[in-house]
Amino acid sequence: MQYQQIIGHETIKEQLKNIVHSGKISHAYIFDGPDGIGKSMMAHAFASSIVCDNFQQEPCGVCKNCHLSFGNSHPDIIEMDLTIDKNGDIKESISVDAVRELKKDVYIKPFFADRKVYIIPSAQKMTVEAQNALLKVFEEPPRFATFILLTNGLSKLLPTILSRGVIVKFQLLSKEELLQFAVQNGLKDDNRKVLTNLSNGQIGRLIALSEDEELIELRNETLKGFEALVVGQKQNAIDRMFLLMKERQEKASDIIEFLTIILSDIGLIRSGNSGKIINSDQLQALNELAEILNYHTLNNLLMCTLSFSEGQQKNQNYLVGMMKLLISMWEEIHG
Numbered sequence: 001m002q003y004q005q006i007i008g009h010e011t012i013k014e015q016l017k018n019i020v021h022s023g024k025i026s027h028a029y030i031f032d033g034p035d036g037i038g039k040s041m042m043a044h045a046f047a048s049s050i051v052c053d054n055f056q057q058e059p060c061g062v063c064k065n066c067h068l069s070f071g072n073s074h075p076d077i078i079e080m081d082l083t084i085d086k087n088g089d090i091k092e093s094i095s096v097d098a099v100r101e102l103k104k105d106v107y108i109k110p111f112f113a114d115r116k117v118y119i120i121p122s123a124q125k126m127t128v129e130a131q132n133a134l135l136k137v138f139e140e141p142p143r144f145a146t147f148i149l150l151t152n153g154l155s156k157l158l159p160t161i162l163s164r165g166v167i168v169k170f171q172l173l174s175k176e177e178l179l180q181f182a183v184q185n186g187l188k189d190d191n192r193k194v195l196t197n198l199s200n201g202q203i204g205r206l207i208a209l210s211e212d213e214e215l216i217e218l219r220n221e222t223l224k225g226f227e228a229l230v231v232g233q234k235q236n237a238i239d240r241m242f243l244l245m246k247e248r249q250e251k252a253s254d255i256i257e258f259l260t261i262i263l264s265d266i267g268l269i270r271s272g273n274s275g276k277i278i279n280s281d282q283l284q285a286l287n288e289l290a291e292i293l294n295y296h297t298l299n300n301l302l303m304c305t306l307s308f309s310e311g312q313q314k315n316q317n318y319l320v321g322m323m324k325l326l327i328s329m330w331e332e333i334h335g
């Protein structure tokens with residue numbers, strides 16, 4: 001992996017390049033930031049740079065270490081998803097046993113390169129016991145080992161772990177950077193702007209959206225369903241939205257997110273900030289809704305969606321929660 005393949009994060013690229021040039025490579029790095037913004041790609045570019053024999057601005061691409069690392073088969077660059085157990089099952093947390101397995105490997109010397117680089121995704125899922133086990137490794141690391149922990153929130157890591165690592169903070173990508181990615185990856189012209197708007201600065205989300213043409217259709221259906229709740233007849237409107245959410249249950253969180261964005265767009269229009277709305281291709285429909293819904297109602301509608309999501313996190317029955325959501329939304333709109 002080369003740095004130039006990664007969109008954005010220019011300051012971080014410079015920082016990592018300087019580290020390799022200085023030769024002062026630490027034992028632990030913590031790449032922190034939201035999911036889907038390129039932390040894993042950056043970790044691989046950094047790892048390739050560390051093992052490359054002729055690193056300049058990029059890993060050279062011609063040495064043996066580069067051949068192996070570019071093909072994702074370098075034995076000294078080890079990505080270990082510790083949330084996956086021995087049976088291949090995905091666990092909610094990283095157990096102390098998983099870290100012990102990792103520990104067995106850590107003290108074995110590298111095969112080809114001078115250093116071994118471990119990339120550990122979802123490191124925030126480590127239990128306290130797992131973190132303490134890893135801390136033991138951090139306290140007496142073999143001279144050749146470097147760990148890159150990937151996290152989406154530092155608050156779940158122990159201060160003792162944080163103090164042993166170099167923290168690299170990743171920010172959401174700008175719309176311009178996402179647009180650049182969309183152009184490079186041949187996204188259709190008419191979808192580019194709205195897809196990048198909907199991606200919330202996360203390239204992973206942009207990729208998912210661009211690979212799933214139905215999602216734009218689902219956004220359209222959600223907007224039409226919401227319009228019906230505002231201007232339609234009660235039973236028809238509730239039935240329509242109910243049917244959509246029932247048939248697309250696997251996309252429920254997307255529908256709720258679309259609803260949230262629609263509500264926030266209407267709020268932006270009311271405050272004279274139409275230029276900042278996300279669903280910019282639906283300005284006319286949103287303008288009409290902004291004529292009808294005031295801030296107070298918009299805020300209460302947002303609270304309804306929030307309360308639905310909280311219910312779902314607590315395993316509330318989906319259909320019951322949904323009916324409650326639609327009725328409470330209707331009541332908020334029509335008082």
Ligand SMILES: [Zn+2]
Nearest residue numbers: 052060063066
């Ligand atoms: Zn190389």
